[in-house]
Amino acid sequence: MDSSEFEEELARERRGRLAAERMLEQKQKELREANKNLSDHALSLSDKIINQREVVTTLQGENSRVTEDLQKANTRIQETERILWAALENIPDGFALFSPDFRLITANRPYLTVFDDTAGVSIGDSYQSILDVCLDDGLIDLQGQDEDEWYDTMLDRWVGPMIAPITIRFWNGMYIKMIDRKTADGGIVSLAHNITDTILHEDELRLARDKAQAADRAKSAFLAKMSHELRTPMNGVVGMADLLLENAQDEESKLYTETIRNSGTALLEIINNILDFSKIEAEKLELRLAPFDLEQLVQEVSIMVGPSIRDKPITLQVDYDQFLPTEFHGDAGRLRQILVNLVGNAVKFTDEGSILIRIVGISDEASPNCELHITVEDSGIGIPEEMVDHVFGEFNQIEDEANRKYEGTGLGLAITRKLVEVMGGEIWVDSVPEHGSCFGFKLSLRRTSSGQLQKAALPDGISQALIWLDNSLDKSVMERQMALLGIEATFVMSAAEFGLTLERDPPSVVITSQRRKDTVEGLLSNATHQTPLLTFADSPGQISDISRPFTRAGLLDALIASTENTEANPPVRPVQVLAAEDNKTNQLVLTKMLVGANIDLHLVGDGVEAIEKFKELKPDLVFLDISMPRMDGMEAAQTIRKLEADGEHVPIVAMTAHAMAGDEERILSSGIDHYLTKPLKKPDLHRHVENVAYAISAAERPSAKPQETTRQDAVPL
Numbered sequence: 001m002d003s004s005e006f007e008e009e010l011a012r013e014r015r016g017r018l019a020a021e022r023m024l025e026q027k028q029k030e031l032r033e034a035n036k037n038l039s040d041h042a043l044s045l046s047d048k049i050i051n052q053r054e055v056v057t058t059l060q061g062e063n064s065r066v067t068e069d070l071q072k073a074n075t076r077i078q079e080t081e082r083i084l085w086a087a088l089e090n091i092p093d094g095f096a097l098f099s100p101d102f103r104l105i106t107a108n109r110p111y112l113t114v115f116d117d118t119a120g121v122s123i124g125d126s127y128q129s130i131l132d133v134c135l136d137d138g139l140i141d142l143q144g145q146d147e148d149e150w151y152d153t154m155l156d157r158w159v160g161p162m163i164a165p166i167t168i169r170f171w172n173g174m175y176i177k178m179i180d181r182k183t184a185d186g187g188i189v190s191l192a193h194n195i196t197d198t199i200l201h202e203d204e205l206r207l208a209r210d211k212a213q214a215a216d217r218a219k220s221a222f223l224a225k226m227s228h229e230l231r232t233p234m235n236g237v238v239g240m241a242d243l244l245l246e247n248a249q250d251e252e253s254k255l256y257t258e259t260i261r262n263s264g265t266a267l268l269e270i271i272n273n274i275l276d277f278s279k280i281e282a283e284k285l286e287l288r289l290a291p292f293d294l295e296q297l298v299q300e301v302s303i304m305v306g307p308s309i310r311d312k313p314i315t316l317q318v319d320y321d322q323f324l325p326t327e328f329h330g331d332a333g334r335l336r337q338i339l340v341n342l343v344g345n346a347v348k349f350t351d352e353g354s355i356l357i358r359i360v361g362i363s364d365e366a367s368p369n370c371e372l373h374i375t376v377e378d379s380g381i382g383i384p385e386e387m388v389d390h391v392f393g394e395f396n397q398i399e400d401e402a403n404r405k406y407e408g409t410g411l412g413l414a415i416t417r418k419l420v421e422v423m424g425g426e427i428w429v430d431s432v433p434e435h436g437s438c439f440g441f442k443l444s445l446r447r448t449s450s451g452q453l454q455k456a457a458l459p460d461g462i463s464q465a466l467i468w469l470d471n472s473l474d475k476s477v478m479e480r481q482m483a484l485l486g487i488e489a490t491f492v493m494s495a496a497e498f499g500l501t502l503e504r505d506p507p508s509v510v511i512t513s514q515r516r517k518d519t520v521e522g523l524l525s526n527a528t529h530q531t532p533l534l535t536f537a538d539s540p541g542q543i544s545d546i547s548r549p550f551t552r553a554g555l556l557d558a559l560i561a562s563t564e565n566t567e568a569n570p571p572v573r574p575v576q577v578l579a580a581e582d583n584k585t586n587q588l589v590l591t592k593m594l595v596g597a598n599i600d601l602h603l604v605g606d607g608v609e610a611i612e613k614f615k616e617l618k619p620d621l622v623f624l625d626i627s628m629p630r631m632d633g634m635e636a637a638q639t640i641r642k643l644e645a646d647g648e649h650v651p652i653v654a655m656t657a658h659a660m661a662g663d664e665e666r667i668l669s670s671g672i673d674h675y676l677t678k679p680l681k682k683p684d685l686h687r688h689v690e691n692v693a694y695a696i697s698a699a700e701r702p703s704a705k706p707q708e709t710t711r712q713d714a715v716p717l
């Protein structure tokens with residue numbers, strides 16, 4: 001080998017070695033990387049192992065905690081179950097659980113005790129077989145019910161989704177109320193509740209209540225009877241005192257007689273209160289519903305209390321909501337009684353100041369009813385706050401020194417409250433001691449269309465009135481009254497206006513106040529027409545043709561009187577009056593009160609005699625007492641109406657001690673036309689006689705005015 005070959009060989013070797021070295025280096029690098037990866041992996045693996053070991057430890061901890069909790073829970077459940085069962089075993093009531101196919105799953109002792117003396121009931125028994133045991137062993141007191149019927153009832157009640165409780169009476173008098181409920185899976189939980197004590201207690205209470213009610217009724221009946229009996233002699237006292245007063249010669253005897261009459265009237269009022277109260281208590285009160293004029297009723301009440309305010313510096317005012325209708329359907333008599341009580345109290349407990357009767361209401365066209373608010377406000381002594389509820393109780397009064405000077409029974413407000421409640425209303429009071437009280441009540445009354453109210457009959461020839469007054473309140477009241485009477489009224493405010501209208505448009509009647517009487521008479525005497533003049537009182541109590549406050553009845557009476565010319569129409573003959581009254585004192589009162597009337601009075605002592613006399617006499621007018629021996633007034637009236645058949649209708653006027661609702665209905669349904677309450681009032685008796693006299697003269701004298709204008713039944717009595 002030459003040297004170049006050698007060198008070449010050497011170079012090749014070197015290259016080969018270098019390549020091998022590079023390769024080695026490369027492989028070593030790769031090996032290092034592989035090693036590194038391996039160690040990284042080993043590291044991460046060991047990390048994971050550590051982690052997992054930790055997880056396992058945690059899980060192991062948790063596992064033992066859960067096991068512990070489970071054990072605790074189990075213990076608690078067992079404990080609770082034990083307590084529950086102990087409780088269920090110890091309650092006096094029976095408890096049982098039935099499966100959806102109505103088999104007894106479990107039951108407490110009290111449930112099973114009932115069956116102790118029987119063939120027994122055990123867990124697994126069907127509900128039907130339990131019912132069989134009940135019947136077969138006579139456990140149930142069926143109280144007349146059929147066995148099969150009872151069995152079916154007990155089975156059927158478990159069928160529906162809701163099971164109504166049922167009470168079962170056992171043979172030993174024990175009462176069990178079965179309260180059953182469906183469970184979620186369709187089974188039944190049954191609770192047998194022992195209600196024997198409650199039932200026995202209820203029985204006792206019922207018995208006690210019946211006894212108390214019977215005693216209460218007896219008390220009310222006794223009170224009603226006694227007060228009725230007391231009234232008759234009292235009527236004699238008051239009636240006679242009234243007559244004596246008319247003839248009293250000197251001031252002293254007048255004073256004595258007045259005292260007798262006033263005390264008698266006060267006593268009668270107390271008796272009436274007791275009678276009313278006992279009747280309401282005995283639930284004998286029925287409302288007598290009829291159309292009436294509320295505004296007129298309020299005016300009448302203020303007239304009634306008028307005399308008692310005359311001696312006190314008090315003004316009494318009525319504020320009737322001018323947009324409110326006046327005609328309603330209701331029990332006017334009872335409403336009057338409520339108002340008289342409230343206004344009477346206001347007068348009694350007010351020494352000076354004012355009393356205001358206010359009537360407001362909501363009248364919705366869409367509804368037939370009207371919501372009325374009626375209040376009686378006074379500026380009197382007031383009621384302490386703690387007594388406000390107390391005053392509505394029976395016999396309750398405010399017992400303090402200041403109060404002792406006032407008379408009364410303490411029944412008025414109790415009656416008033418009951419009456420308001422019977423009418424479906426509500427009563428209340430607001431009061432400030434020393435400043436005054438406001439008693440109010442609300443009622444819902446049905447409106448009547450104006451035509452429904454009995455129209456007052458006017459004598460012919462009165463169609464237009466010329467009225468001179470200077471008070472706008474008087475004007476609004478008078479306007480309404482005239483409209484109700486169907487009279488066209490022209491109002492003037494001055495003499496000049498009066499004179500002008502009188503000539504231009506001659507009226508059929510002229511009305512003015514008492515103090516203008518002379519002026520108007522002067523104006524009338526110069527007029528070309530002759531016009532009747534009526535005056536009205538300037539203040540309550542003043543004597544005038546029309547007294548104050550104005551009422552339709554008062555106006556009507558005055559208008560009728562203004563057209564009556566007694567000289568031109570002398571009475572044709574005495575009115576034949578038949579009167580039946582058993583009480584001698586009352587006979588005397590009646591006779592004396594009718595003195596002065598152009599009548600022939602025929603007095604009899606009972607209904608039987610009245611019928612005999614009626615047949616013989618054919619009277620023009622009959623007065624009948626209601627309670628009489630042998631035949632009472634109502635029966636007599638019925639007999640008279642039968643005797644008359646379709647013949648002439650003789651007016652019959654009943655005289656009754658105290659007409660209550662219901663009584664009144666009965667009285668009028670027996671053919672009686674009117675009734676008067678005792679004590680009788682002379683003007684009432686005379687008015688009835690005069691009306692009949694007028695009818696006679698009208699019938700027997702062809703020129704006289706038509707008869708129907710005198711029918712007094714057109715005027716509410």
Ligand code: ADP
Nearest residue numbers: 345346349382391397398408409410411412413
């Ligand atoms: P009486 O008036 O007969 O005593 P009431 O039942 O009518 O019975 O009234 C009961 C009590 O309520 C009265 O005694 C009085 O103390 C009180 N009372 C009633 N109305 C008023 C009033 N307007 N102002 C002050 N107190 C009144």
